[in-house]
Amino acid sequence: MVSKRFVAKRLLLLVPVLFGVATVVFAILHLSPGDPAVAIAGQRASQAFVEQVRTDLGLNDPLWQQYLRFLGDVATFDFGQSYQIQRGTPVSQILADRLPITIELAVLGQLAGLLFGLPLGILSAVKQDTLTDHLTRIGALSGISIPIYWSGPLLILLFAQFLGILPTSGRIGSAHFIDAVTGFILVDTLLAGDLPAFRSAFRHLLLPIVVLGIYQMALISRMMRSSMIEVIRQDYMRTARAKGQGEKITTMKHGLRNAFIPVITIIGIQFGALLGGAVLTETVFEINGIGTLLVSAINQSDYPVVQATVLVFAVMYTLVNLLVDVTYSVLDPRIEQ
């Protein structure tokens, strides 16, 4: 079991990392050549008005004051108001609306990756150096080499344009109106008891999940294969076989659990790639998550939104890795030392 001390230590280590992350975000925004005051006031505003906006925003204060104020705002989840995208709306509100969309996509993509990646990896390891193994490995390597912004359009072309059996973009058919309760569209449609809407939402999500899942599947099956090959050679596996246990049970009971541990670490490390993939997937399928939010915020110089979105992405990544560490210590108590 996890000791409270271990979790407390990991939580404590989180503080300097988050502090550093906030500092980097602050630095990036201040190094950007654009002027937030001009972005708010508009290109044609008078010099005096721009200056007024600048004073209001506190941009004339010494840098250290701005920095401290920024840290204070971040600590209280106050990210200010959007300049452009939804002018005047608190950024935290925009994020609350859009974050679930990205999380839903990322979680489903990850699950799809696990669902197909784990069995493939095990199969590949058990049948090491056979044709099955070679095909799986080449498939996995292709999976991590094909960019999402190519596989996505290809699938749209095939399933939406050519076969016409799946929608091309968006989250749900225009005929359905669903109240956002949780923000997760599959959950919300079920809560509303609207099965046709659920079906529509699922059909919209299918291609994005496949595109995002292919990459995860490829990563996971590769890691699972090499981890399983190591484990199969271990003494305790031989012992299990020697005591007369069937090959399948041995593999599943003793092999799987031990081989899965390094895979969890990879899932944590690669969660960043999953989020990057989600941004691209959202762009290809025109899904309004925080990925497309970030891209349009950068394009429109909406600094508060850029700041908050990048922070949220980094925090999600860090928290997932914390979770991975804790899970790891549950599965393998030796790690605490």
Add this chain to the structure above:
Amino acid sequence: MSTETQTPDVERGIVERLRASPFLSELLSNRLAVLGLTLIGGVFAVAIYARFAYDLGAITSTQFGTNPTEAAPSAQYWFGTDGQARDIFPRVLYGAWYAMLYGTVTVAASTVLGVGLGIIAAYYGDLTDNVIMRTMDVLLSFPSLLLALALVTIFPDDLGLWRAVAALTLVYTPRFARVVRGAALKVLEDEYIEATRALGATDPRLLVRHVLPNCLAPITVQSTLNFGLAIIDIAALSFLGFGASPGEPTWGMMLSNGVEYGLFSGAWWWSFFPGLLLALTVLGFNLLGDGMRDALDPRMREAID
């Protein structure tokens, strides 16, 4: 170093010398790695060919009147034409040049920076090590593509795709620093380092002549794997609208235009061919990188993710 290298190499043929190196012979006996090497070689040849065979201005400018718009692939236009009536075939070939150029610079720059920081951190330890590595940790806490997106905004617009190169260099540097620091720490424990120091070698000489050469294996693998990633990420940034200027024959830009304007008008070839070349190139680097990792000393494997 094996004793092999101490026997005179001059009289032996190149093939024999390659066989003498366990790493290379292992690598060359791996069929998938050789396939990767072939793919990379092919793309490299295409890149050089396109750079000198085509006039950049001619394949960048619109060709209305000269060619039909959005013509399907045919004997005349192998990869079809795009919405600006440009022949896609020479543009895709020229894209190989850009991919190799920007990819090489990104990987080279982040390797040099990362190796420098990693070796310095390992050698000086204490405060230096902490400052460098904690900074690297913070940079590693961002999802890489997202950090690159944010960093791109720092650099002025007129740098074009070099903005993406600069941003990705900063994003990749920590990975190299981490790998190199780990490898360098192992090397620094060896006795010959102590001996060299006793002989009065200066710090820079010790690091460059003795520590660095013994860290080359993991560095090379990391660079190779990152090369494929760099090409994918550079194209991703221009796909998202950061970097390449319109009309520029980079794979990311062609894909972006092809998806935006060509996908729903049925001109699938517009985005299909640039994507295909991109995927094959990346596959080449991944195959080679994998093969290199397998050919390496197993103890080194854990140093590279």
